[in-house]
Amino acid sequence: MVHRTIIVTGTDTDVGKTVFAAALTAALGASYWKPVQAGLEEGGDTSTVARLGGLPPERILPEAYRLTTPCSPHRAAQIDGVAIDTGRLRVPAVEGPLIIEGAGGVLVPVTPDLLFADLFARWQHPVVLVARTGLGTINHSLLSIEALRRRDVPILGIAFIGDPVEDSEATIARLGGVRRLGRLPHLPQLDVTTLVAAFQAHFTLKDFQ
Numbered sequence: 001m002v003h004r005t006i007i008v009t010g011t012d013t014d015v016g017k018t019v020f021a022a023a024l025t026a027a028l029g030a031s032y033w034k035p036v037q038a039g040l041e042e043g044g045d046t047s048t049v050a051r052l053g054g055l056p057p058e059r060i061l062p063e064a065y066r067l068t069t070p071c072s073p074h075r076a077a078q079i080d081g082v083a084i085d086t087g088r089l090r091v092p093a094v095e096g097p098l099i100i101e102g103a104g105g106v107l108v109p110v111t112p113d114l115l116f117a118d119l120f121a122r123w124q125h126p127v128v129l130v131a132r133t134g135l136g137t138i139n140h141s142l143l144s145i146e147a148l149r150r151r152d153v154p155i156l157g158i159a160f161i162g163d164p165v166e167d168s169e170a171t172i173a174r175l176g177g178v179r180r181l182g183r184l185p186h187l188p189q190l191d192v193t194t195l196v197a198a199f200q201a202h203f204t205l206k207d208f209q
């Protein structure tokens with residue numbers, strides 16, 4: 001198996017990146033890294049991924065920055081009086097595959113001068129765009145794809161979250177020229193067992209290897 005690094009980004013905050021990243025990390029036996037966490041109320045995305053993915057501590061990498069306020073990282077850093085050094089945002093070397101999660105959508109600023117999409121362009125690892133299926137997703141998804149393409153960020157495909165909306169999903173894949181990797185349904189109970197089973201039922205592991 002080729003050991004690869006995959007970036008999980010999204011069309012917005014709260015679309016389901018962390019839940020999808022937990023499923024993918026578990027399915028691939030990968031490690032997980034959230035470079036910048038803004039908002040520490042519930043421990044942040046790293047602890048959620050560890051729990052939902054059933055991951056051992058050695059497959060969870062520490063964040064480069066943990067910022068208190070749940071807002072855009074550039075602003076959260078200002079509030080905490082932290083200067084984000086983008087030199088510290090290098091993809092860590094790990095044994096085996098690595099899943100990296102951004103914060104919010106693709107054009108969220110990491111610093112006042114650097115957007116997440118710019119960081120992804122530097123890294124040149126393939127991106128999975130996580131998108132809602134609900135109304136508004138065609139616009140958000142196509143805008144995100146356009147922003148990634150403009151920066152030559154490689155796109156592995158799009159992963160939908162929510163109830164099926166066949167036409168929107170197909171329209172985004174066609175107009176955006178991206179592969180539809182699958183759709184994670186809304187899971188009334190979120191735990192390792194239900195999440196791993198849902199990923200297996202709705203995605204093809206080979207697409208990520």
Ligand SMILES: Nc1ncnc2c1ncn2[C@@H]1O[C@H](COP(=O)(O)OP(=O)(O)OP(=O)(O)O)[C@@H](O)[C@H]1O
Pocket residue numbers: 010012013014015016017018019020045102103104105161162184185186187188190
């Ligand atoms: N498939 C799903 N089934 C049930 N609940 C879900 C699912 N996907 C996401 N959620 C819920 O939706 C909320 C937002 O999901 P999540 O934290 O994964 O978003 P995110 O895109 O990672 O947000 P952020 O930008 O803060 O990183 C959470 O409460 C999560 O539990």
Ligand SMILES: C[C@H](N)[C@H](N)CCCCCC(=O)O
Pocket residue numbers: 013014037038039069070071072073103104105108
């Ligand atoms: C606080 C949230 N859960 C994420 N950590 C950061 C989302 C930043 C979104 C910024 C924006 O697009 O306005």
Ligand SMILES: [Mg+2]
Pocket residue numbers: 017018019045101
């Ligand atoms: Mg998240």
